[in-house]
Amino acid sequence: EAGxxxxxxxxxxxxxxxVAFWCNPISGHAxxxxxxxxxxxxxxxxIQFQNNGVVDDxxxxxxxxxxxxxxxxxxxxxxxxxxLEDSAVYLCASSLLxxxxxxxxxxxxxxxxx
Amino acid sequence: xxxVGLHLPTLSVQEGDxxxxxxxxxxxASDYFIWxxxxxxxxxxxxxxxxxxxxxxxxxxxxxxxxxxxxHLSLQIAAxxxxxxxxxxxxxxxxxQFYFGTGTSLTVIP
Numbered sequence: 517e518a519g520x521x522x523x524x525x526x527x528x529x530x531x532x533x534x535v536a537f538w539c540n541p542i543s544g545h546a547x548x549x550x551x552x553x554x555x556x557x558x559x560x561x562x563i564q565f566q567n568n569g570v571v572d573d574x575x576x577x578x579x580x581x582x583x584x585x586x587x588x589x590x591x592x593x594x595x596x597x598x599x600l601e602d603s604a605v606y607l608c609a610s611s612l613l614x615x616x617x618x619x620x621x622x623x624x625x626x627x628x629x630x
Numbered sequence: 631x632x633x634v635g636l637h638l639p640t641l642s643v644q645e646g647d648x649x650x651x652x653x654x655x656x657x658x659a660s661d662y663f664i665w666x667x668x669x670x671x672x673x674x675x676x677x678x679x680x681x682x683x684x685x686x687x688x689x690x691x692x693x694x695x696x697x698x699x700x701x702h703l704s705l706q707i708a709a710x711x712x713x714x715x716x717x718x719x720x721x722x723x724x725x726x727q728f729y730f731g732t733g734t735s736l737t738v739i740p
Contacts, residue, residue, distance in 0.1 A: 557732055621666075623672055
């Protein structure tokens with residue numbers, strides 16, 4: 517089965533610019549997650565979707581970050597405007613069900629803000 | 631905030647030896663734990679999971695032990711191979727969310 521697809525793989529932008537990341541989860545997976553992984557740290561959940569609805573976005577910096585999953589499949593994560601501290605790998609993951617089931621991760625998008 | 635922590639940030643083992651990676655958690659409400667392996671430039675990859683009603687679970691060359699009394703989780707890798715070199719994360723599931731620890735970097739010495 518195809519895995520979680522993310523694009524782009526790498527992105528370099530200047531601070532105050534905007535950027536968008538795209539994720540295509542595994543087919544049939546209702547739950548989609550966006551994580552931020554800063555170098556040397558574990559992934560931190562930004563937002564969780566169940567189908568096209570937001571389950572939790574308590575750790576999403578909503579003044580600059582936004583995410584959507586309009587049709588309950590693909591998702592985009594946007595940062596506008598970017599700050600230097602947003603430099604990180606942005607990981608998308610999906611799982612069949614919410615809760616106690618394995619989450620499958622994409623390769624991530626490495627963002628560098630200069 | 632994070633409640634999952636790892637005892638050691640780095641671990642070096644000789645090829646063929648067994649590896650033990652430890653993880654402590656603080657929330658008794660966690661009912662599901664997963665170990666992930668993350669190689670450089672890749673996303674975390676599922677290794678093995680365990681539910682809170684279990685003490686031990688075995689996979690291929692890996693064993694996870696859960697001690698709920700002391701809130702401790704360990705991953706044992708038998709006959710460690712160079713391909714096992716990676717960062718290992720334990721993650722706990724609480725309220726339908728996964729919380730990750732900082733990770734332990736495992737280096738296998740040939």
